Amino acid sequence: MLACRYLVLTLLLSVLGALPISVQANEVTWQALQEGGLVILMRHSLAPGIGDPPGFERGRCETQRNLSAGGRAQAQAAGRAFRERDIPIAVVYSSSWCRALDTAELMALGPVEPTPWLDSFFRGRGDQASITRSAQEQIAAWQGPGNLLLITHQVNITALLGGGVGSGEMIVLRPAGGEVQVVGRLSISE
Numbered sequence: 001m002l003a004c005r006y007l008v009l010t011l012l013l014s015v016l017g018a019l020p021i022s023v024q025a026n027e028v029t030w031q032a033l034q035e036g037g038l039v040i041l042m043r044h045s046l047a048p049g050i051g052d053p054p055g056f057e058r059g060r061c062e063t064q065r066n067l068s069a070g071g072r073a074q075a076q077a078a079g080r081a082f083r084e085r086d087i088p089i090a091v092v093y094s095s096s097w098c099r100a101l102d103t104a105e106l107m108a109l110g111p112v113e114p115t116p117w118l119d120s121f122f123r124g125r126g127d128q129a130s131i132t133r134s135a136q137e138q139i140a141a142w143q144g145p146g147n148l149l150l151i152t153h154q155v156n157i158t159a160l161l162g163g164g165v166g167s168g169e170m171i172v173l174r175p176a177g178g179e180v181q182v183v184g185r186l187s188i189s190e
Contacts, residue, residue, distance in 0.1 A: 029172055029184030033087045037144035038183060039173040041160065042151045045078070045106075046071030046167040047099040049120050058119075064098050071099070072106055074168045078188040079107030090146025093138075095119045100151045103168070109149060118152040121159075132159045142175050 032038060049065045057063045067075070082089065094104040096114040104112040117134035121127065135156065142148045157171065158164045161182075165171060170186040 016074065023087055026184065029186065030085050030087070032087065032174070032183050033082075033172060036088050036090070036146045037142070037174070039080040039139050039142050039148045039150065039175060039180075039185075040170050041139070041157060041173060042078075042103070042149065042170040043165045043167060044071075044095070044097070044100040044103040044151055044155055045074040051095075058096055061185070067099050067102050067106075069165065071165055072102070074189055075106035076108075077108055078168060078170075080187075081188045082107070082109055088146035089149050090144060092149045092151070093118055094151040095153060095156075098163060104149070104151045107149075116157065118150055120153040120155055122153065122155045128159060131156065135160060139180060140175050140178050 033040070045067055047065050047067050052064050055063050089109040090105075092104050092110050092112045093115045093163060094100045094112050095118040096116065097120055100118070101112060101114060117131055117138060121131050135150070135152075139148075139150075139160075154164050161171060165185075166187065168188065172183040172186060174181045174183050
């Protein structure tokens with residue numbers, strides 16, 4: 001039964017990936033988030049550049065590409081927008097990369113739990129198939145109460161949905177019975 005649900009989710013996400021995700025943030029999306037039970041898939045805030053510099057080490061921020069001042073302000077603005085609208089966030093999971101963890105911490109929506117199934121696999125840093133499969137399973141299984149906030153990387157979101165998002169952008173998903181529906185897209189800037 002779980003394998004069947006996973007197959008349905010994989011097929012649905014493949015189909016969704018073939019379609020442009022052009023739903024804009026609006027009151028319907030915010031209202032859906034107020035009701036809870038949704039998954040917010042977010043790319044970390046602005047961290048200029050691509051990938052990580054030579055000498056990258058997980059857990060040592062000075063060896064990584066990090067948030068700019070604009071990225072820090074973007075994360076804080078996103079957190080404010082969620083608090084102003086009373087959006088219930090039940091759990092916050094983040095990639096263990098510093099730019100993702102900093103985004104989550106600056107949003108200040110609850111305790112942040114780093115998890116390997118949101119870590120980047122850009123340039124062979126991780127097992128793409130395993131990371132993507134674990135993220136799909138977590139998304140499909142979410143039932144609330146509240147919303148699940150996942151902060152990850154461009155490459156991960158592209159693998160999950162077939163299309164990318166800008167820095168700090170979010171795709172709001174509704175999991176239901178092993179299927180996932182795109183509810184909307186949020187882009188909040190300072």
